[in-house]
Amino acid sequence: xxxxxxxxxxxxxxxxxxxxxxxxxxxxxxxxxxxxxxxxxxxxxxxxxxxxxxxxxxxxxxxxxxxxxxxxxxxxxxxxxxxxxxxxxxxxxxxxxxxxxxxxxxxxxxxxxxxxxxxxxxxxxxxxxxxxxxxxxxxxxxxxxxxxxxxxxxxxxxxxxxxxxxxxxxxxxxxxxxxxxxxxxxxxxxxxxxxxxxxxxxxxxxxxxxxxxxxxxxxxxxxxxxxxxxxxxxxxxxxxxxxxxxxxxxxxxxxxxxxxxxxxxxxxxxxxxxxxxxxxxxxxxxxxxxxxxxxxxxxxxxxxx
Numbered sequence: 001x002x003x004x005x006x007x008x009x010x011x012x013x014x015x016x017x018x019x020x021x022x023x024x025x026x027x028x029x030x031x032x033x034x035x036x037x038x039x040x041x042x043x044x045x046x047x048x049x050x051x052x053x054x055x056x057x058x059x060x061x062x063x064x065x066x067x068x069x070x071x072x073x074x075x076x077x078x079x080x081x082x083x084x085x086x087x088x089x090x091x092x093x094x095x096x097x098x099x100x101x102x103x104x105x106x107x108x109x110x111x112x113x114x115x116x117x118x119x120x121x122x123x124x125x126x127x128x129x130x131x132x133x134x135x136x137x138x139x140x141x142x143x144x145x146x147x148x149x150x151x152x153x154x155x156x157x158x159x160x161x162x163x164x165x166x167x168x169x170x171x172x173x174x175x176x177x178x179x180x181x182x183x184x185x186x187x188x189x190x191x192x193x194x195x196x197x198x199x200x201x202x203x204x205x206x207x208x209x210x211x212x213x214x215x216x217x218x219x220x221x222x223x224x225x226x227x228x229x230x231x232x233x234x235x236x237x238x239x240x241x242x243x244x245x246x247x248x249x250x251x252x253x254x255x256x257x258x259x260x261x262x263x264x265x266x267x268x269x270x271x272x273x274x275x276x277x278x279x280x281x282x283x284x285x286x287x288x289x290x291x292x293x294x295x296x297x298x299x300x301x302x303x304x305x
Contacts (some may be wrong), residue, residue, distance in 0.1 A: 034141050035144075039141075056070065063096065066094075066162050074113065081102040089109070110124075111127040120151075190302065192217065192303070206219050206303070227233050233248070236248075242267070243262050243263075251266055263287070280303070283296075283299035
């Protein structure tokens with residue numbers, strides 16, 4: 001593989017990505033690296049492939065950790081993750097037993113394809129995102145780079161988990177870390193999503209408040225209406241609760257500002273970390289109105305109060 005002198009590589013990064021000289025960047029092509037939970041990780045093997053429909057799939061691994069990056073196209077541009085399965089990222093850590101995946105409306109981030117070299121062919125780009133693990137922890141990935149990755153024939157076996165044979169890194173010195181560093185100084189991001197009569201509710205503003213022992217979570221558009229609110233006690237317990245009774249309520253505010261209270265529905269709390277003041281759960285409820293009831297389904301949230 002052709003080696004790239006550090007000065008030339010730094011120039012390319014500055015020109016293409018606009019990063020500072022202080023960034024810790026490896027100086028060879030076919031490279032894949034990212035900062036996971038404030039800890040640097042670099043893959044030992046990387047495979048990039050383009051499917052018949054134009055989908056780009058990158059599989060990077062070091063035998064213990066693995067990341068799969070997928071975009072809807074290989075063409076240069078920005079691809080948002082956390083919207084659909086067309087563009088998504090999966091991270092597997094065999095050491096900790098955790099898996100991170102960008103799920104719609106519970107993750108956010110961007111994959112940028114900066115350049116596709118048709119002569120080589122090879123692909124270069126950057127990425128950053130945050131997502132939840134299978135244990136409900138929030139992981140942050142930043143300063144991700146894939147640089148001049150050779151396009152190779154797609155091997156579907158590489159999509160399997162590492163323990164099922166989805167790895168070809170082989171033996172060798174480990175250049176990275178376990179991706180499990182301290183994230184105490186990383187920002188927390190509230191998440192809230194639901195469907196209203198089968199249509200995704202466009203959440204742009206999430207507000208969390210605590211008043212008289214009641215947690216109120218409101219999501220709304222930038223104009224403030226329509227909006228949606230769920231309320232539950234600050235000492236809510238893990239389990240299933242019914243809306244419409246006591247201090248557990250839900251409401252939908254219509255575009256004309258009318259407050260429609262949910263009279264039936266379920267709130268399921270699957271985690272309440274009282275030490276860190278984090279609650280996550282699912283919900284659904286129905287707002288009765290003559291001739292056109294409002295049905296809120298597939299509600300999910302993760303908030304810090």
